[in-house]
Amino acid sequence: MLLQEKAIEQKEYLRREAEYAEFSTEYGAAESILHSYGVDHKQIDDLIKICDSPEKEKDLSDLANPNLCILSPINGTIIFRDVIVGEYVDPQKILFTGSDLNTLWALLDAYEKDLPYISKKSEVTIKSPLYPEKEFTGKIAYISDLIDEKLRTIKIRVEVKNDEGLLKPNMYIQGNVENRQTEKKILAIPEEAIQNINGEKIVFVLEEELEEEDVFAVIHVELGERIGNKRIIAKGLEEGEKIVIKGAFNLKAELTKQSFGAAHVH
Numbered sequence: 001m002l003l004q005e006k007a008i009e010q011k012e013y014l015r016r017e018a019e020y021a022e023f024s025t026e027y028g029a030a031e032s033i034l035h036s037y038g039v040d041h042k043q044i045d046d047l048i049k050i051c052d053s054p055e056k057e058k059d060l061s062d063l064a065n066p067n068l069c070i071l072s073p074i075n076g077t078i079i080f081r082d083v084i085v086g087e088y089v090d091p092q093k094i095l096f097t098g099s100d101l102n103t104l105w106a107l108l109d110a111y112e113k114d115l116p117y118i119s120k121k122s123e124v125t126i127k128s129p130l131y132p133e134k135e136f137t138g139k140i141a142y143i144s145d146l147i148d149e150k151l152r153t154i155k156i157r158v159e160v161k162n163d164e165g166l167l168k169p170n171m172y173i174q175g176n177v178e179n180r181q182t183e184k185k186i187l188a189i190p191e192e193a194i195q196n197i198n199g200e201k202i203v204f205v206l207e208e209e210l211e212e213e214d215v216f217a218v219i220h221v222e223l224g225e226r227i228g229n230k231r232i233i234a235k236g237l238e239e240g241e242k243i244v245i246k247g248a249f250n251l252k253a254e255l256t257k258q259s260f261g262a263a264h265v266h
């Protein structure tokens with residue numbers, strides 16, 4: 001307006017325009033720094049209003065709040081603090097760590113042999129020794145691509161809801177993984193029921209139950225994978241058949257006294 005009214009010269013106008021641009025840049029940089037400390041726009045506007053008040057002989061050093069509020073980008077709980085009052089800190093130092101504990105990661109170790117039965121569609125139940133009667137449901141978020149060469153296990157990460165706050169970071173837990181997509185019935189028996197004769201695996205099955213002595217039949221079986229202290233029977237046995245467990249070794253010894261062609265033992 002002054003330039004249009006010829007109240008100032010073009011040179012003075014350009015000087016003031018450059019000065020304004022410089023101050024605007026400094027203002028923007030200062031505002032950006034305040035935002036990085038968690039000061040929002042309203043707080044900055046309130047600070048400017050105080051500075052623009054008509055009070056004279058004001059000590060501007062009293063305008064700023066000596067307590068710096070550090071705002072977290074998420075809602076949660078402070079789980080780590082590494083600072084004390086009066087300590088000098090630099091921009092690289094981590095002062096606090098915040099975490100949303102409403103959802104936790106449960107890290108499980110699954111055996112290599114169980115990998116075919118585990119997928120992201122699997123249902124997972126988490127239990128803690130501290131709460132033996134309580135179960136926490138979870139969902140598999142990540143299955144590692146690497147097998148531990150010593151333990152023969154694979155890492156699985158499960159997202160678990162923790163609305164009650166009972167589960168804590170680094171707590172010892174156990175997980176049960178169930179995959180209904182690949183669920184099938186299998187027959188497994190204790191390993192002590194399986195005997196070895198001439199390189200073949202056999203099981204003794206109760207064929208006839210008599211008052212004086214029982215009659216057991218020798219059944220040849222094909223074995224599958226181990227499940228704990230049991231062995232999957234891939235072929236040879238049917239569900240509901242009565243097998244010998246603790247006395248299987250004694251029957252094997254009795255059988256070897258007879259001819260190798262015998263198929264029954266008393």
